[in-house]
Amino acid sequence: MIALLLALGSSLAYGCADFLGGLGARKAHVLRTVMVAAPASLAVELLLWPFLGASFSSAALGWGAASGVASAAAFALLYKTLAIGPMNVLSPVTALVSAALPVAVGLTQGEHIAAAGLVGLPLALVAVVLVSAGSGAGGSRPSRNALLLAFGAGAAIALQLVCLHQAPSDSGVAPLIVGRAASSAVTLGAAGVLYRRLGEEKPAYGISAAAGVLDSLANLLFLLAARSGDLAVVAVVTALYPAGTVLLARGVLAERIHRGQLVGLGTAAVAVSLLALT
Numbered sequence: 001m002i003a004l005l006l007a008l009g010s011s012l013a014y015g016c017a018d019f020l021g022g023l024g025a026r027k028a029h030v031l032r033t034v035m036v037a038a039p040a041s042l043a044v045e046l047l048l049w050p051f052l053g054a055s056f057s058s059a060a061l062g063w064g065a066a067s068g069v070a071s072a073a074a075f076a077l078l079y080k081t082l083a084i085g086p087m088n089v090l091s092p093v094t095a096l097v098s099a100a101l102p103v104a105v106g107l108t109q110g111e112h113i114a115a116a117g118l119v120g121l122p123l124a125l126v127a128v129v130l131v132s133a134g135s136g137a138g139g140s141r142p143s144r145n146a147l148l149l150a151f152g153a154g155a156a157i158a159l160q161l162v163c164l165h166q167a168p169s170d171s172g173v174a175p176l177i178v179g180r181a182a183s184s185a186v187t188l189g190a191a192g193v194l195y196r197r198l199g200e201e202k203p204a205y206g207i208s209a210a211a212g213v214l215d216s217l218a219n220l221l222f223l224l225a226a227r228s229g230d231l232a233v234v235a236v237v238t239a240l241y242p243a244g245t246v247l248l249a250r251g252v253l254a255e256r257i258h259r260g261q262l263v264g265l266g267t268a269a270v271a272v273s274l275l276a277l278t
Contacts, residue, residue, distance in 0.1 A: 003229020007237035013218035015244020020211035028201040031191045037212030038184040044216040053172035064175035067163035068182025074156035097154025102235030111230040120274030124236040130264025165226040
């Protein structure tokens with residue numbers, strides 16, 4: 001139950017971070033937004049170090065660095081995917097892959113799901129697709145390249161979560177610190193290479209920094225959830241993060257919640273209830 005609540009908190013934090021990051025990316029190039037968000041996130045994790053501890057063993061360093069590289073790749077692939085479109089098809093594909101792969105890893109590693117979970121997990125996967133699907137481009141079909149990018153983005157997100165789960169349970173926040181340092185280095189390197197393409201617009205510093213803080217909180221809650229529960233369940237609940245983005249877009253930007261998304265939110269509530277019984 002504790003793991004489930006932590007995963008729900010992680011999902012909500014990821015959803016809020018994505019919403020703020022999306023707002024920031026409207027004002028300036030996405031790399032400019034990430035260049036503010038990543039250091040802010042790293043600062044939060046460094047502040048948590050004295051309270052939660054950190055053991056920088058070779059395993060923590062390796063898995064943390066791998067999660068950071070995967071995180072940087074996920075950002076690049078995700079935004080490239082959504083730029084190509086249609087978002088209403090590609091976003092659910094990305095979310096579904098990011099949930100399904102950790103489930104497969106967890107079950108392969110010997111995790112066992114109770115009867116209620118066997119119903120709750122597929123329902124949660126359906127909810128991920130419904131919640132993240134908007135009205136978008138109607139009947140337009142994505143290209144093969146766009147679908148490949150969507151699968152790549154989902155796989156990169158999944159790889160980040162799996163790597164964090166694989167880090168030693170007694171390593172504290174070391175995997176998060178190492179991962180964020182690695183992703184920041186990759187992002188800053190990419191920004192340096194593409195500097196002339198970033199435009200002159202200044203990033204929304206406050207919004208971008210808040211997105212980074214929330215992303216750091218989401219990573220921490222996921223790490224704690226994965227250490228106290230099954231990866232298969234935690235990853236699927238965490239992948240419900242589009243629900244938070246949808247609700248914020250409705251409340252702040254007055255965007256319409258479509259009928260399918262409402263069904264998805266209800267399905268998510270049922271799925272989480274069933275998973276709680278496991």
